[in-house]
Amino acid sequence: MRAWDVAERVFPLLAIVAFFVLWEIACIVFHVPVFILPKPTEFLGDLIRRWPAILPNAVQTLYTTIVGFALGVAVGAAIGACIGLSRFVYRMTYPLLIGFYSVPKIAVVPILVIWFGIGTVPAVLTAAIMCLFPVVVNVATGLATTEPELEDVLRALGASKFDILWRVGLPRSMPYFFASLKIAISLAFVGTVVAETVAANIGIGSMMILASSTFDVPLVFAGVFLLAVLGVAMYAIFALIESRITFWARRNADIAA
């Protein structure tokens, strides 16, 4: 069993290494030209060599993503709370929300550019809009699913609506909330990069567009790689926070393991 436990931890790393090794080998064997598909060693080399020039772009993208994420989560949690706590608000706003949700978020970037010009603001807002909906839906679901019997136990003691929300509703919706944060942070990256490719002079998205227009393909791939690393890192951070705070919600998996 122990050997298997170790293997379970090592295999994901092996899969990642194998992916890049196969990529490298395929490029060599099939003589793929650099401007079609650079070898991992090529774009990773580029990433390191040109790091001083890439770093400000990475910082900008990370900064934009985090600000947009924070904004989206705050607004999303507030909307989700309103919807989850009141059937009336839920009924009233549901069609509107679905409508907003159905609009491809890329379509709003040109509007944001008209309003705020090119730069950080439209990217922040795009990131915020991207991560808004999963947070709204999860917070609302979490709040709307309190066990009626538990509510009775507390209400019979004269608990107010606020007591029940504070003691039961909020803690109970935490697993839903944290699950949505993991999704939201990834979507915030998507929003930032999409906006940067259209309307920014700095940021990884902007850097990649510039690089592709000069056929600097290794730099484009370096950008993609960097985005993947940042995305995984942020996801891992929120997964860690989630497991610390809502350990009780994943109890079955833990006990089984």
Add this chain to the structure above:
Amino acid sequence: MNLGSAAAAAAMPKHDDADVFVDVRNVKLNYKAGDSSTLALDRTNMTLKRGEFVAIVGPSGCGKSSLLKLASGLRRPTEGEIVVDGSPVLKPIKIVGMAFQNPTMLPWLRTIDNVLMPLKIVEPYRSNFRAEKAKYEQMAASLLAEVGLGNFKEKYPWELSGGMLQRASLCRALIHDPRLLLLDEPFGALDAFTREDLWQVLQKLWMERNPTVILVTHDLREAVFLADTVHVMSARPGRVLVTHTVDIKRPRTLDDLFTDKASKLVHELRSHISHDRSV
């Protein structure tokens, strides 16, 4: 303590009795859902003496649980009134403790914190909870020890078995020393042996603290073992069909259930319910 059938309802029970703690007077309860409405209780009468242990048995859907909701003030009757400790019940009355078939422990709190939850809600404990926390934790710990969970108070609910959860649920219902304990099939989901253990636990707690108890149950042996008085309710709309006094000395033991007296009573209760179902 008496009363029940429709005929008896005409002659109202005496209210001047100072010992009467809960008085259900001619209560009718209608559930409305859209255009249709269901009559859950019809002209139900029942009195409970202070400190009495009453069991209510009856077929499914006869309004037993509704009666508990009315007694706790979570619901208002459509007609009639319920008087607890001399005053009519108009809103949640705060002197009740409740336990259900589903123990509904909060998974993010340790067992002892779950038991303490009512003290964070109800006065006078609420306003001095922080100041007196150590004392209250001591109270909860000794209560848990009494039901055999002394070593489990630091555990989370999902680390406990079904029987343990129900013990903890009883503790939560009793921590604020309620004068009225409302139990809605608390042992319904447990296996027979665990259930019998918990009957004894509940009897012990009741004898020590002596709250007035209304126990709703499907289990006639449970009713006979625990209650001073058993009310049999009819199928919907629920009324009290018949009332039996259980004349067995306390503390009762499981052996008492195998005496002629007890078996006869269980049999008789069963026949009332069978008869009502076949109608």
